[in-house]
Amino acid sequence: MKKKLVNQSSFNLITSIFEKLEKRRKLQLCLIFIFLLISGLAEMINLTAVVPFLILLTNPDKVFEYPIIKNLEYVFVSKNVSDLILPITLFFALTALIAGLIKVISLWLNTKLSSVIGNDISKQVYKKTLLQPYSSIVKSNSADLINSITNNIFSTVKVIERSLAILAALIVMTNLIIGLIIFNYTITISVIIILFSVYIIISYFTKIKLKYNSKILSQNTRDQIKLSQESLGAIKDIIIFNSKNIYINIYGKLDTTIRNLYAQNSFLGSFPKSVIESFSLIILILSSLLLRSQDGFREDTIVVLGMFALAAQKLIPNMQMIYSSLAAIRSNTEQARKIVEVLNKNISAEFAQENIKKIEFKKKIKFE
Numbered sequence: 001m002k003k004k005l006v007n008q009s010s011f012n013l014i015t016s017i018f019e020k021l022e023k024r025r026k027l028q029l030c031l032i033f034i035f036l037l038i039s040g041l042a043e044m045i046n047l048t049a050v051v052p053f054l055i056l057l058t059n060p061d062k063v064f065e066y067p068i069i070k071n072l073e074y075v076f077v078s079k080n081v082s083d084l085i086l087p088i089t090l091f092f093a094l095t096a097l098i099a100g101l102i103k104v105i106s107l108w109l110n111t112k113l114s115s116v117i118g119n120d121i122s123k124q125v126y127k128k129t130l131l132q133p134y135s136s137i138v139k140s141n142s143a144d145l146i147n148s149i150t151n152n153i154f155s156t157v158k159v160i161e162r163s164l165a166i167l168a169a170l171i172v173m174t175n176l177i178i179g180l181i182i183f184n185y186t187i188t189i190s191v192i193i194i195l196f197s198v199y200i201i202i203s204y205f206t207k208i209k210l211k212y213n214s215k216i217l218s219q220n221t222r223d224q225i226k227l228s229q230e231s232l233g234a235i236k237d238i239i240i241f242n243s244k245n246i247y248i249n250i251y252g253k254l255d256t257t258i259r260n261l262y263a264q265n266s267f268l269g270s271f272p273k274s275v276i277e278s279f280s281l282i283i284l285i286l287s288s289l290l291l292r293s294q295d296g297f298r299e300d301t302i303v304v305l306g307m308f309a310l311a312a313q314k315l316i317p318n319m320q321m322i323y324s325s326l327a328a329i330r331s332n333t334e335q336a337r338k339i340v341e342v343l344n345k346n347i348s349a350e351f352a353q354e355n356i357k358k359i360e361f362k363k364k365i366k367f368e
Helices: 002-007 010-019 023-058 060-065 067-071 081-130 134-139 142-183 185-233 235-241 244-291 299-331 333-343
Strands: none
Touching: 010 142, 010 299, 010 333, 023 081, 023 142, 023 299, 081 142, 081 333, 142 185, 142 299, 142 333, 185 235, 185 244, 185 299, 185 333, 235 244, 244 299, 299 333
16 A cells, blocks of 8 residues: 555545545535636626627727627617627626635635644544554554654645645636637637646646656754754753754754745746746737738727736736646655555554443553
8 A cells, every 4th residue: 555655646646645634624615616617607608798898998899799798789778889888788797796706715625724724634544543452552653653753744724724725726717718719710729839838848748857856855844853852861961971063063954955845846836927927928929920011900800809818817827736636646646655654554443442441450550
């Protein structure tokens, strides 16, 4: 089992964690999934609502040629274009407000659920640690136990939170891409292939480094806890032999390595956003030049550029969220794997009993 866990992918590790959840947590995950679908739909409606708004600004006479407006033509009492300015503007603003509000609520639900799931896992790990046989606990390294209960739990909660963030971003991105494909199939496919290719290439080259950093972080954090325990336990010897500088130097080297690795992971998870933003701006500029006619920019060209500019403003943060979340998961893989190992431990029926018969003390207590 341990060898299997070491070699498993990030996806399989996440699956192993979610398999350990209680039924009510799985039900809550399903409810959040439904809410995320609503959030993605709201984003798509807001994206498509920008088209009649831009048409109204660039060429008002063509606003009734837009399919949605044309189908709702009977709703409008007046056929005067100037009378449509206010309702279309308000509709666009309202969809943006609703989409933003739903996004904030979904973010809160994700973080809240991650917190309660982390609490459940933390209690399970602590319980399984306490209910191990006495001989097993004595043989275990106390630094490993403390590290699992504290630092590894924190890393596992981050894995859960980032997994939900990936799910939310994927749903929003899917809805946005569907809206763009309906509007302009050719440009959408081309832009999506280019952006996705850049992220996939970057992710491929950073994956190994992030997983390596995760192993070193887990080992150094454990060694740091172990050193703290040993130094406090041997404080008299340290004072007598004046060996405090030895412990301080060792601790400093461990801590420097840990901080440097955290900085590396943070950089590897963040830097693609700046690259993609610059890259997408170049794509937008080149597209505007290619779409420009001899007479200058036509009204429909401005509408296309405006819609794709808004789409980029929505897509890039979600693409970055997926990449940075995947980077965070990979940088915490080793810690989460250790938590899964603890959760997979079997508890003896003897130690799992809630009501254990009290032992009457007569002469002495003896551990064998």
